[in-house]
Amino acid sequence: MIHELTQTWSVxxxxxxxTVYLVMDYGFETDTLFLCVLKETSEFFWFRSxxxxxxxxxxxxxxxxNNIEPQAKSAKLP
Numbered sequence: 001m002i003h004e005l006t007q008t009w010s011v012x013x014x015x016x017x018x019t020v021y022l023v024m025d026y027g028f029e030t031d032t033l034f035l036c037v038l039k040e041t042s043e044f045f046w047f048r049s050x051x052x053x054x055x056x057x058x059x060x061x062x063x064x065x066n067n068i069e070p071q072a073k074s075a076k077l078p
Contacts, residue, residue, distance in 0.1 A: 001024070001025045002023070002024050003023045003024075003025070004022055005020060005022070005023065008020060008021060009034075009054065010054070010055040011054055012052070012054075013036055013047050013051060013052050014047070014051055015038055017039045018037060018038045018052075019037050020034045020035065021035050021036070021037060022034070022035035023035075031050065033047070033049070034046070034047050034052055
């Protein structure tokens with residue numbers, strides 16, 4: 001099964017930070033594959049799911065709002 005994401009995922013891969021656009025799942029016997037575009041070079045690579053880690057997203061409670069870059073803060077802390 002190939003699934004095109006309607007909302008892309010920001011992940012960290014062995015080659016650097018990337019965005020996931022497609023997910024390919026062959027079933028129970030194999031790893032799920034992510035088609036990623038590297039943010040730095042715009043190259044496409046397939047990575048197995050265990051090679052990717054989601055990046056922090058403070059707006060949904062994953063990560064520490066106080067440790068993000070100042071220019072990335074678009075809202076005031078409550």
